[in-house]
Amino acid sequence: MSNLSGLSGLTLLLAGCDFKTRGSTVGSKNFTEQLVLGELLAQYLENASRVPMERRFYLAGSYICHQALLAGRIDMYVEYTGTALAAILKKQSTSDHAKAFNQVRQEYASRWGLEVMPSLGFDNTFAMAMRGQHARKLGIKTLSELAPFAPQIRLGVGYEFLERPDGYKGLVNKYGLRFAETPRVMELGLLYRALQNQQVDLVAGSNTDGLIAALDLAVLEDDAHYFPPYDAVPIVRRECLERYPEIGNALRRLGGQITEQDMRRLNYAVDGEKKDAGAAVKEFLGQKHLSAVQGHLRCG
Numbered sequence: 001m002s003n004l005s006g007l008s009g010l011t012l013l014l015a016g017c018d019f020k021t022r023g024s025t026v027g028s029k030n031f032t033e034q035l036v037l038g039e040l041l042a043q044y045l046e047n048a049s050r051v052p053m054e055r056r057f058y059l060a061g062s063y064i065c066h067q068a069l070l071a072g073r074i075d076m077y078v079e080y081t082g083t084a085l086a087a088i089l090k091k092q093s094t095s096d097h098a099k100a101f102n103q104v105r106q107e108y109a110s111r112w113g114l115e116v117m118p119s120l121g122f123d124n125t126f127a128m129a130m131r132g133q134h135a136r137k138l139g140i141k142t143l144s145e146l147a148p149f150a151p152q153i154r155l156g157v158g159y160e161f162l163e164r165p166d167g168y169k170g171l172v173n174k175y176g177l178r179f180a181e182t183p184r185v186m187e188l189g190l191l192y193r194a195l196q197n198q199q200v201d202l203v204a205g206s207n208t209d210g211l212i213a214a215l216d217l218a219v220l221e222d223d224a225h226y227f228p229p230y231d232a233v234p235i236v237r238r239e240c241l242e243r244y245p246e247i248g249n250a251l252r253r254l255g256g257q258i259t260e261q262d263m264r265r266l267n268y269a270v271d272g273e274k275k276d277a278g279a280a281v282k283e284f285l286g287q288k289h290l291s292a293v294q295g296h297l298r299c300g
Contacts, residue, residue, distance in 0.1 A: 023052030024240050024247065027065050027074030030058040031158075031188040032277075033124065033208060036266045037078040039281045040258075041234060041251075044290055048250035061160045062087050070112060075240040076247075080124055082228035084108070084116075084235075086166035093166055093228030097123070100229045113238045115248070118255030119231040122263050126161075126227050127205045127212065127219045128171075131195060135218035142223040143175050146202075150177045156200035158188040166228060167204070174226045192217075192271075208260055210268025232258070257290060 024045070028038030035057055042053040056074050059065050062083050068074045081100040085091045089107055094100050105116040128143060135141070138149050146153070161167040162185055171177065184200055191203040192211045205212065205219075207230075212219060234251050241248040262284070269280040 023054055024075045024244060025054040025056055025073070027059050027068055027077040028057040029062065029065055029077070030060050032210075032271050033206065033263060033267050034078065035277050036263075036270060036281060037120075037232065039277045040266075040285070041076065041078065043278070043281050043285060044254060045247055045250055047285070048253070048290075049244060049246040051244050051247060061158075069114060069235065069237060072237065072239075076234055076236040078120070078232050079235050080230035080232055081119075082125070082166055082230040083164075084233075085228060087160070087164045090165070095225050095228060097229040097231055101231060101233070104233070108235065109238075115236045115238055115241055117234040117236060117248070117251045119233050120254060120258040121232075121256040122208060122258055122260040123229055123231050124260075124263070125207045125222070125230045127207045127209065128202060128222070129192075129195070129205045129209075129212060129217040129219050130202050131198075132216040132218045134201060135220070140220065141218070142221040143171075143177075143226075144223050146220055147176050150179050153179055153202050154181060154200045155179050155183040156191050156194050156203045157183045157185055158191065158204065159185055161204045171226055174224055208263035208267060210264050210266070210271050213264070214268055214272045232263075254290070257288065262288075 026038050026042045028034040038055060038057050042055055045051060046053050056068070059068055059074070059077075062079065065074070065077045065079070066088055069077065081097070081104050082093060084104045085100055086093055089104065091103065101116070101119065108114040108116050140146055140149065157168060162183060168183060172179075184194070186194060191205055192209070192215060194200045195203050195217070196215055207219070211217070236247070236251070266280055266284055269275045270277050
């Protein structure tokens, strides 16, 4: 009888802390930087808030991650403001970083009850990249200078870039580009391999891709300012922040702490040096002094 009483007491105690033991869930899209950012959020929040974090990575693109948020399958993931504006909100893009952030924050809150947290600190705009030797041979440094050579250029893109409003159609119209053939669509992780193997001549990569410098790639300047800001912002379900206010506090402290150089280094550690993403993130957080526990586990 006493054993049963003790078990009942333990059950009640655990029930009182259930909201802490359930934890929270971090999602990510299906390319290296998103894996790194998902792991970064998970490790940082485990340390800073002591809330257990579940990982659900490789959720395809923005649409799937957004739907996963709305369905409660994940509690947060990192999105980019330009992507949120164009692909999710279907709004006209802007070159103003603050305006883009404020519009995304306000509309995500009013439409879906989602909180857009402060930018992590870097802008991951699209990078139209060529083999450096090829760009130097043609003597081009900007997208405007690419136009006369486009009929001999083969383009490689990720699945979303072909359809999204801030992607392929607007780009070719803005710069008057007429490529040699229909863009070759492939997984984002295969773009640079295809470029290196000369299967394509130009790819729609990302500004923080670690392989750009490692492979001696030339990023053509967006001199007509076609692409909007793509500031990296954690998007979190409001229910998660209400249950775990320490998560919101921790994410606010993380704001502005990650630079473009940081992301290139992290991305290269995984893509170029073949390090485990979790190990690379752990080392990075230690170097940035972001791994110390700053939160406190509370129950009741």
